[in-house]
Amino acid sequence: xxxIIGTERHDSRRVDRQLRGRAGRQGDPGSxxxxxxxxxxxxxxxxxDRVSKVMDRFxxxxxxxxxxSMISKTIERSQKKVEQNNFGIRKxxxxxxxxxxxxxxxxxTRRKNALYxxxxxxxxxxxxxxxxxxxxNEFKDINDYHGFKSETLRHLAFDPQVDEEDFxxxxxxxxxxxxFDQLLNAYDRxxxxxxxxxxxxxxxxxxxxxxxxxxxxxPFSDGKKSLNVSINLxxxxxxxxxxxxxxxxxxVALASIDENWKDHLRELDDLKQSANNASIEQKDPLLIxxxxxxxxxxxxxxxxxxxxxxxxxxxxxxxxxxxxxKDAKEIKRSDNRSLKTSRASEAIVNQNTGQDxxxxxxxxxVPVRAEQKVGRNDNCPCGSGKKYKKCHGKNS
Numbered sequence: 001x002x003x004i005i006g007t008e009r010h011d012s013r014r015v016d017r018q019l020r021g022r023a024g025r026q027g028d029p030g031s032x033x034x035x036x037x038x039x040x041x042x043x044x045x046x047x048x049d050r051v052s053k054v055m056d057r058f059x060x061x062x063x064x065x066x067x068x069s070m071i072s073k074t075i076e077r078s079q080k081k082v083e084q085n086n087f088g089i090r091k092x093x094x095x096x097x098x099x100x101x102x103x104x105x106x107x108x109t110r111r112k113n114a115l116y117x118x119x120x121x122x123x124x125x126x127x128x129x130x131x132x133x134x135x136x137n138e139f140k141d142i143n144d145y146h147g148f149k150s151e152t153l154r155h156l157a158f159d160p161q162v163d164e165e166d167f168x169x170x171x172x173x174x175x176x177x178x179x180f181d182q183l184l185n186a187y188d189r190x191x192x193x194x195x196x197x198x199x200x201x202x203x204x205x206x207x208x209x210x211x212x213x214x215x216x217x218x219p220f221s222d223g224k225k226s227l228n229v230s231i232n233l234x235x236x237x238x239x240x241x242x243x244x245x246x247x248x249x250x251x252v253a254l255a256s257i258d259e260n261w262k263d264h265l266r267e268l269d270d271l272k273q274s275a276n277n278a279s280i281e282q283k284d285p286l287l288i289x290x291x292x293x294x295x296x297x298x299x300x301x302x303x304x305x306x307x308x309x310x311x312x313x314x315x316x317x318x319x320x321x322x323x324x325x326k327d328a329k330e331i332k333r334s335d336n337r338s339l340k341t342s343r344a345s346e347a348i349v350n351q352n353t354g355q356d357x358x359x360x361x362x363x364x365x366v367p368v369r370a371e372q373k374v375g376r377n378d379n380c381p382c383g384s385g386k387k388y389k390k391c392h393g394k395n396s
Contacts (some may be wrong), residue, residue, distance in 0.1 A: 005034075061358075155306065194241075195244060
């Protein structure tokens with residue numbers, strides 16, 4: 001027969017029942033006994049003062065064992081209150097997480113498209129169209145034609161072919177579509193130029209080192225950020241260079257999505273803490289959190305679209321000589337090789353230096369002898385019989 005002795009009651013009745021269940025084994029119900037003090041947290045927070053007054057009225061002394069149905073009911077009521085509070089906390093956290101989960105679905109869908117290449121081109125086109133539409137509406141509202149052209153040139157390195165009259169008189173949706181088509185054509189021409197220049201090097205590498213090189217790290221840069229993209233040599237040649245552009249777009253999209261999403265999560269954590277202060281103003285913190293998180297998400301999506309389109313339009317590769325291109329798997333070992341090479345070069349230099357020294361005639365070292373120092377009160381070394389301080393040491 002098993003017996004359970006509890007030194008206090010848990011905040012949750014479920015935990016107490018699980019503990020009682022440990023006493024029963026192989027059909028034996030067992031027994032359990034719990035000891036509760038009025039100074040326990042559960043009793044202290046819920047009804048300890050009221051129970052103490054009743055016990056004093058009944059004449060119970062301090063330290064005396066109390067067994068009464070009112071105590072058991074008080075404990076059960078206290079546990080119910082704690083469970084209700086915990087349920088409310090979990091429900092509130094679920095409502096907060098539900099807001100973030102809707103945003104997470106959008107971001108993870110775009111990240112999946114970038115990771116596997118599915119619908120990536122469509123996401124890039126949508127990002128470009130949204131950026132153009134946002135800037136057209138912004139600059140048309142203030143009739144700033146030159147500001148729009150300057151922003152497009154700065155952000156995308158493209159000068160839109162539209163005059164000031166058409167910019168001011170054309171409807172925003174038509175103007176957006178017109179500039180969007182121009183940007184797509186410019187992007188296709190740029191990618192074609194990259195493929196033509198890169199394939200020259202890729203074909204040369206394939207002819208010279210095709211059996212030993214599988215993946216190549218190609219450096220891309222937009223003037224501010226640099227990105228090394230691993231590209232399969234055979235696949236790049238078979239697709240006539242399309243794999244080069246696809247790999248670059250995947251890397252840019254993944255890097256931008258991850259960086260912006262991490263920053264957005266930090267902002268949501270700060271927002272959740274600040275939204276709790278809305279209860280002081282008799283406002284619902286969850287409602288404030290929903291509104292502000294939606295605004296932050298829109299800003300993040302706008303920043304993400306701007307970053308992706310800017311890097312893709314301004315990004316380019318530096319064509320390398322085939323002899324300088326390394327296998328992507330051996331990049332990590334290249335640092336060790338360069339270190340060994342530098343040490344070997346240093347050894348060669350030292351060896352050559354030693355040979356040069358052997359050709360020169362060896363000089364016999366001459367020992368250096370220190371002269372005895374003459375004290376001021378000693379006899380002068382000149383033999384005059386005077387003290388050194390009154391003879392040759394007079395002016396020293």
